[in-house]
Amino acid sequence: MRKLIVGVIAGALLISTGACSAADSPDAQAAAQAFVTAAATGASVEACALLAPRARDGLGPAGCPPMLATVPRAPVVSASVWGGEAQARSDADTLFLHQFPEGWRITGAGCHPRNEQVYDCTVGGR
Template identity: 65%
Template sequence: MIKLVATLGALAAVTGCSAADSSSAGQAAQKFITAVADGGTSACALLAPRARDGLGAAGCGPGSPVDQVPRGEVTATVVWGDEAQARSAADTLFLHEFPDGWRVTGAGCRPRNEQVYDCLVGGR
């Protein structure tokens, strides 16, 4: 598992995100989860470059870490500038906003403590 450090307390102090930002990030997270459920390979296109590169030879095929990401409806999204966190009942995803839209930087993430998440995909 890959570890993701998220200083949520500091991020929560940042304000100024719009409902549109939250909606766009949440839609990107849901699109990723749907792509995973549909077989995983199209989910790779929705990953941030570093998260995709972190998969190595395993890629996004059957049995890869992407294939193991829990499925579920996104129920909450919080945006801090160009970073976001989306949650479902089964998963926490992290996203970053690139010039061409939101990309998943961490998926299949479970909290290890208040600031650190272990992620199946990405998280570095």
């Protein structure tokens, strides 16, 4: 089931472009790449640990491992950070992240824009 990410990222960009730390963007990009790599290699424990709690809980009774087959395997090429939110891009999809005390976690993966402010995601996205 596809889920939606409403344009919070776009609003955050307009409001808080100065809130991005130079160190945050590489950290968010590294977390997104770690998730994609873990999913691509079938390392379900590692990939599932990188999901935000709400994204993990939203996977339903089947849980996290079956979701890994739906995650595009393209390398992450960039990340943009706005405060505690981030967007990472590959040539195949977009990932959304949130910064928790323990680090960046995936809130949406396999996301594709429906319009300028809404994305459909195969994982998370709420």
